[in-house]
Amino acid sequence: MAKNQKQIAISEFFEKNKHFLGFDSLQRSIITAVKEAVDNSLDACEEARILPDIRVKISKIDSKKDILELQTEDNGPGIPQKSIEKVFGQLLFGSRFHAIRQSRGQQGIGITGVVMYSQLTTGKPTHVLSKISNDDTAVSVNIGLDTRKNKAVKSDQTRIIWENDDLTRKEHGLRVTTRMKAKYQRGRQSVFQYLRMTSIVNPHADIMFTDPDGETYHWPRVTERLPSKVDAIKPHPHGIELGQLQRMCRESSDSRMTVFLRQNFSGVSMRAAKELCEAAELEITMKPKSLKPDDVRALLEAFQGEREVNGKAIKLLSPPTNCLSPIEEMLIKKGLSKTIDSKFVATMTRAPTVSHGNPFQVEVGLIFGEGMAADKHVEVLRFANRVPLMYQQGGCLLTKAIESVDWRQYGLEQAGVKGVPKGPAAILVHLASTNVQFTSEAKEALSDNEFVFEETRRAMLEMGRGLRKHLEKKKKMAKTR
Amino acid sequence: MAKNQKQIAISEFFEKNKHFLGFDSLQRSIITAVKEAVDNSLDACEEARILPDIRVKISKIDSKKDILELQTEDNGPGIPQKSIEKVFGQLLFGSRFHAIRQSRGQQGIGITGVVMYSQLTTGKPTHVLSKISNDDTAVSVNIGLDTRKNKAVKSDQTRIIWENDDLTRKEHGLRVTTRMKAKYQRGRQSVFQYLRMTSIVNPHADIMFTDPDGETYHWPRVTERLPSKVDAIKPHPHGIELGQLQRMCRESSDSRMTVFLRQNFSGVSMRAAKELCEAAELEITMKPKSLKPDDVRALLEAFQGEREVNGKAIKLLSPPTNCLSPIEEMLIKKGLSKTIDSKFVATMTRAPTVSHGNPFQVEVGLIFGEGMAADKHVEVLRFANRVPLMYQQGGCLLTKAIESVDWRQYGLEQAGVKGVPKGPAAILVHLASTNVQFTSEAKEALSDNEFVFEETRRAMLEMGRGLRKHLEKKKKMAKTR
Numbered sequence: 025m026a027k028n029q030k031q032i033a034i035s036e037f038f039e040k041n042k043h044f045l046g047f048d049s050l051q052r053s054i055i056t057a058v059k060e061a062v063d064n065s066l067d068a069c070e071e072a073r074i075l076p077d078i079r080v081k082i083s084k085i086d087s088k089k090d091i092l093e094l095q096t097e098d099n100g101p102g103i104p105q106k107s108i109e110k111v112f113g114q115l116l117f118g119s120r121f122h123a124i125r126q127s128r129g130q131q132g133i134g135i136t137g138v139v140m141y142s143q144l145t146t147g148k149p150t151h152v153l154s155k156i157s158n159d160d161t162a163v164s165v166n167i168g169l170d171t172r173k174n175k176a177v178k179s180d181q182t183r184i185i186w187e188n189d190d191l192t193r194k195e196h197g198l199r200v201t202t203r204m205k206a207k208y209q210r211g212r213q214s215v216f217q218y219l220r221m222t223s224i225v226n227p228h229a230d231i232m233f234t235d236p237d238g239e240t241y242h243w244p245r246v247t248e249r250l251p252s253k254v255d256a257i258k259p260h261p262h263g264i265e266l267g268q269l270q271r272m273c274r275e276s277s278d279s280r281m282t283v284f285l286r287q288n289f290s291g292v293s294m295r296a297a298k299e300l301c302e303a304a305e306l307e308i309t310m311k312p313k314s315l316k317p318d319d320v321r322a323l324l325e326a327f328q329g330e331r332e333v334n335g336k337a338i339k340l341l342s343p344p345t346n347c348l349s350p351i352e353e354m355l356i357k358k359g360l361s362k363t364i365d366s367k368f369v370a371t372m373t374r375a376p377t378v379s380h381g382n383p384f385q386v387e388v389g390l391i392f393g394e395g396m397a398a399d400k401h402v403e404v405l406r407f408a409n410r411v412p413l414m415y416q417q418g419g420c421l422l423t424k425a426i427e428s429v430d431w432r433q434y435g436l437e438q439a440g441v442k443g444v445p446k447g448p449a450a451i452l453v454h455l456a457s458t459n460v461q462f463t464s465e466a467k468e469a470l471s472d473n474e475f476v477f478e479e480t481r482r483a484m485l486e487m488g489r490g491l492r493k494h495l496e497k498k499k500k501m502a503k504t505r
Numbered sequence: 506m507a508k509n510q511k512q513i514a515i516s517e518f519f520e521k522n523k524h525f526l527g528f529d530s531l532q533r534s535i536i537t538a539v540k541e542a543v544d545n546s547l548d549a550c551e552e553a554r555i556l557p558d559i560r561v562k563i564s565k566i567d568s569k570k571d572i573l574e575l576q577t578e579d580n581g582p583g584i585p586q587k588s589i590e591k592v593f594g595q596l597l598f599g600s601r602f603h604a605i606r607q608s609r610g611q612q613g614i615g616i617t618g619v620v621m622y623s624q625l626t627t628g629k630p631t632h633v634l635s636k637i638s639n640d641d642t643a644v645s646v647n648i649g650l651d652t653r654k655n656k657a658v659k660s661d662q663t664r665i666i667w668e669n670d671d672l673t674r675k676e677h678g679l680r681v682t683t684r685m686k687a688k689y690q691r692g693r694q695s696v697f698q699y700l701r702m703t704s705i706v707n708p709h710a711d712i713m714f715t716d717p718d719g720e721t722y723h724w725p726r727v728t729e730r731l732p733s734k735v736d737a738i739k740p741h742p743h744g745i746e747l748g749q750l751q752r753m754c755r756e757s758s759d760s761r762m763t764v765f766l767r768q769n770f771s772g773v774s775m776r777a778a779k780e781l782c783e784a785a786e787l788e789i790t791m792k793p794k795s796l797k798p799d800d801v802r803a804l805l806e807a808f809q810g811e812r813e814v815n816g817k818a819i820k821l822l823s824p825p826t827n828c829l830s831p832i833e834e835m836l837i838k839k840g841l842s843k844t845i846d847s848k849f850v851a852t853m854t855r856a857p858t859v860s861h862g863n864p865f866q867v868e869v870g871l872i873f874g875e876g877m878a879a880d881k882h883v884e885v886l887r888f889a890n891r892v893p894l895m896y897q898q899g900g901c902l903l904t905k906a907i908e909s910v911d912w913r914q915y916g917l918e919q920a921g922v923k924g925v926p927k928g929p930a931a932i933l934v935h936l937a938s939t940n941v942q943f944t945s946e947a948k949e950a951l952s953d954n955e956f957v958f959e960e961t962r963r964a965m966l967e968m969g970r971g972l973r974k975h976l977e978k979k980k981k982m983a984k985t986r
């Protein structure tokens with residue numbers, strides 16, 4: 025066991041395990057690449073409060089060897105020259121990892137994974153063109169990856185004037201051009217389907233797609249309203265593990281416990297801070313850094329209501345929910361109607377709630393009508409933080425919640441009392457959360473969580489009742505005719 | 506996008522995403538911990554050619570707070586003092602990552618993940634007691650993790666005399682004691698089931714388990730024969746990607762192409778090395794380091810048979826298969842009969858084969874008989890490199906191969922022409938491979954691979970024919986009675 029032991033770079037790890045990142049087949053690799061680029065564009069536009077215009081183009085470079093070129097372009101804020109190499113060429117580098125708020129990207133892996141896969145399969149770097157509004161010109165640079173060191177390799181960096189098609193100057197934006205071994209396909213798991221689903225949950229985005237045959241598809245913006253701005257929040261005491269609290273105390277430079285508790289956590293008022301100290305038998309003037317292991321444990325017990333003051337657990341406020349940005353019912357309706365033509369659309373946005381200190385919110389939509397096949401399973405459209413989930417449907421928490429409902433009560437067919445129902449319908453389900461727990465880095469399925477499951481199930485039941493009413497009304501009308 | 510960008514340590518990444526490692530629920534966490542410890546013990550014993558004696562004990566420390574203590578002990582070679590902190594306290598540190606051969610562990614994540622989860626949920630370090638035969642005494646040390654730096658934190662290190670229960674001195678071995686927030690449960694997904702399955706595919710191991718109620722279970726060794734020794738092999742030209750080949754050339758200090766090709770790849774004879782150079786239009790005296798991008802591309806094309814000599818692709822030998830260690834039919838039978846009492850047992854070990862330059866081998870077993878429920882789905886026992894896979898059955902390649910067979914032809918019931926069959930049977934399937942591709946770090950399901958799928962399916966068909974014959978014979982005998 026002890027021979028030849030050595031440290032492996034995170035980039036070597038993911039190069040060998042590229043299937044963790046969604047590069048496990050030629051068909052899927054191009055979808056993954058589009059997904060990572062488009063997610064970044066949407067996140068960047070949302071943070072900069074820009075209505076996104078996104079262009080995606082895929083071309084065949086060498087059909088025999090399955091080499092495709094992907095080009096994505098946005099009108100986002102662009103990336104400053106000095107950050108480009110880190111964003112594209114260094115794994116686990118990012119701004120969103122420690123922030124507690126809803127965002128598409130979070131892990132600092134996505135787009136660097138694309139650069140890595142491109143280099144591995146074609147030997148070529150990825151070209152980045154970036155313009156920020158403060159600069160006169162755009163940066164043009166090729167980015168590769170030194171996988172042994174998890175560092176970017178830059179080449180051919182210049183500054184150029186970036187013009188739009190109409191010869192006006194591009195104010196700000198990003199264009200990424202990359203080649204990779206991949207196969208373009210149509211159907212249920214395709215780039216087309218990914219973008220179509222993206223447009224449903226991002227009704228504020230204008231998306232244009234040109235496929236390898238030169239065919240162009242356009243999903244226009246259906247609202248000028250940007251998703252509400254999300255603020256990062258502090259962790260809530262109910263979501264803290266002992267090891268985490270120990271580290272926070274150790275690294276704290278706060279002068280006293282009350283300051284520490286109020287400034288590092290959400291939901292802790294001055295009064296609650298004092299009571300937490302009292303329950304944990306700590307002086308409010310203590311420095312957090314000086315806490316002994318038993319003190320930290322006592323504080324955690326106070327957090328969790330296991331230590332009380334005057335026979336009562338300390339009352340904490342819920343975490344604020346301005347860290348979430350649901351799509352909202354009206355816009356889900358608009359988004360759904362844009363891509364599926366149908367008679368009956370029901371949507372429902374549940375109130376935000378909290379699991380282990382993490383705020384989350386579930387939204388669902390149901391479309392029912394003639395356009396769809398009556399003898400097949402309903403189409404399930406899964407989303408997390410406005411990103412479509414296209415693989416691992418069976419292993420996903422959201423699917424399990426749909427399957428747990430007895431849909432026959434609501435007018436859909438179902439084999440047995442459980443399972444995805446059959447009928448001319450599509451079910452949409454969206455989880456907005458500060459901490460979406462996926463089953464792997466490829467972010468295709470949500471892992472089990474009883475609170476999210478229960479919320480989703482309830483939303484389904486409520487929506488199901490709406491469907492039943494609709495069907496009863498239809499039946500009545502048919503009789504009276 | 507550019508604000509607050511920073512590098513995230515791999516340990517911070519996995520602490521936040523601990524569910525990737527199999528710590529997503531309290532029930533599963535204890536199984537994951539047992540799995541990582543036992544896998545390491547079996548790997549270490551196998552490498553040191555020791556027949557493993559493994560002891561696992563789980564105790565309840567605090568039922569109200571769900572704190573369990575896990576202690577595992579083996580008679581393996583032990584770990585030298587200076588390596589302990591890296592093995593237990595540093596993620597992505599390992600000896601098996603770059604080696605191409607069959608092994609249980611590979612990623613350098615497993616046991617460090619356990620130490621991390623323990624510290625996160627209890628604030629406590631993990632205790633390690635290690636004795637190697639060269640030392641007189643054993644090392645006793647507590648290991649924690651500095652997650653900000655991905656470094657171990659050592660404490661209370663001493664050397665002690667380690668005695669067995671009978672007061673003789675322990676010659677060599679390892680004992681790991683760790684506490685964690687977890688729930689012990691029984692049933693299909695349990696520590697008991699994990700160890701039972703482990704004993705089936707490791708018939709050379711003696712495993713003893715004491716559960717939280719003090720109940721002891723024993724799976725004795727059924728063969729004294731250790732699994733055959735596996736040798737690490739070089740990568741095969743058919744499994745190389747362009748980016749990888751570029752790096753190998755760049756980092757090479759070989760003086761000429763023929764040396765480079767013969768020493769860094771398997772399956773390349775002197776003659777093949779010369780022909781590869783000829784096909785790629787490279788001088789055999791060139792230094793690999795001096796190759797231009799187009800040269801490397803040409804070499805890859807020669808590897809893949811796209812460049813020929815005298816109208817023929819260059820003939821390469823298959824990679825050696827002494828990097829694999831199948832269980833073999835007789836021992837699968839013994840292992841299965843040990844845990845399931847039944848009449849008919851069929852097993853089959855396919856010949857080793859190669860996918861993308863990676864040698865692999867499929868083995869299957871089928872048990873049929875009265876002991877099992879006739880109206881339920883057959884029990885599916887999945888294994889990869891002698892490790893049981895207990896979660897994500899539906900999303901696993903091995904399950905998909907079973908489902909693809911029309912089992913009604915072979916005497917089992919099946920709803921439709923596809924799906925897991927029903928009947929009083931259990932199906933075992935084992936993939937031995939130098940590069941098992943899991944869907945995530947938790948190593949619970951295999952991702953898609955058409956070659957492995959086809960091999961598994963063929964093995965099933967062959968075994969199915971055996972079952973049909975058995976059932977026909979039984980029918981005949983019943984008639985003649």
